[in-house]
Amino acid sequence: MVRRDGALLGEDCLQIGVAVDIPEPWGSELTRRRAEAGDPQAADIPAHVTLLGPTEIPVQTLPAVERHLAAVAAAHLPFTLHLRGTGTFRPVTQVVFVAVAAGISECELLAAAISAAPELHREARFPYHPHVTVAQDVAPEALDKAYEDLADFSAMFEVAAFTLFSHSGQPRWQPRRDFRLGG
Numbered sequence: 001m002v003r004r005d006g007a008l009l010g011e012d013c014l015q016i017g018v019a020v021d022i023p024e025p026w027g028s029e030l031t032r033r034r035a036e037a038g039d040p041q042a043a044d045i046p047a048h049v050t051l052l053g054p055t056e057i058p059v060q061t062l063p064a065v066e067r068h069l070a071a072v073a074a075a076h077l078p079f080t081l082h083l084r085g086t087g088t089f090r091p092v093t094q095v096v097f098v099a100v101a102a103g104i105s106e107c108e109l110l111a112a113a114i115s116a117a118p119e120l121h122r123e124a125r126f127p128y129h130p131h132v133t134v135a136q137d138v139a140p141e142a143l144d145k146a147y148e149d150l151a152d153f154s155a156m157f158e159v160a161a162f163t164l165f166s167h168s169g170q171p172r173w174q175p176r177r178d179f180r181l182g183g
Contacts, residue, residue: 014059015167016176018069018114019048020081020107022132026155030098030132037096037135037146044172049081049100049130051111051162052120061119066177068117069164072110073179079106082156083132086147094138096146097131098153104130110162 022030027047035042057065082102089095100107107130115121135146161180165173 012059013056014062015054015056016052016062016065017050017054017165017167017173018052018162019050019165020159020162021175022047022049022083022155023157026083026157030134030153033146033150034134037142038138039133039135039142041136045133046173047132047134049107049132051107052114053122053124054167055120055122057119065117065119066164068120069114069162069177069179072113073162073181075113076106076110076181078158078160078181079103080156081107081159082154084154086134086150086153087131088143088147089126090143092126094136094140094143095133096135096143096150097133098150100130100132102156103159106159 021027030047031042034047080103081100083098084101085099087097087099089097108128111128111130134150135143159181161178163178164176166176167173
C-alpha cells in the first residue's frame with residue numbers, strides 16, 4: 001500500500017482519520033467547489049471538518065482505537081456547527097477554507113480527546129484549527145476565486161456523530177464507522 005506522501009504502508013498498518021462529515025446539501029456543494037478550484041484531492045476527500053488528520057496505526061490496535069473513539073463520543077454531547085465565510089492559511093500554506101463560526105470549542109475538545117489515545121498521538125505541524133478546506137495547493141488565482149466565491153457561504157447543522165475513515169491504497173477515503181455523540 002502507498003501513503004499519500006508516496007511512502008509504503010506496512011502490511012500490518014492502516015491509515016485512519018476522524019472527521020465530522022458536512023451533510024447535504026452543503027457537503028456536495030463544498031466538494032464540487034473544491035473540484036472547480038482545481039484541487040486534485042477533491043475527488044478523494046469529501047467535505048469535512050478534521051478531528052484527527054491522517055494517522056498510521058498498526059492494524060491490531062484498531063479495536064482499541066474504536067473503543068477509545070466510542071468513549072470519546074459518549075462523553076461529548078451533540079452540538080451545532082455553523083460554517084460561515086472563508087479564511088486562508090496563506091502565506092504559511094496554500095489553503096483556502098470555509099470557516100467554522102460556531103462549534104469551534106466543541107471541535108477542539110473532540111480533537112484533543114481523540115488524540116489523547118497513545119495509538120493516535122502524533123506531532124502536529126500546526127495548531128488545531130477547525131475548518132473545511134475548499135482549495136489547497138492550486139494556483140494563487142484559484143485560491144483567490146474560491147476565497148471570494150464562498151465569502152457569503154453559510155450553513156448551520158447539528159453534529160450528532162463523527163466518523164472514522166480509513167485509507168488503504170484505494171483513491172478515496174472510506175468511512176469505517178460512525179460514533180454517535182452523547183452515547
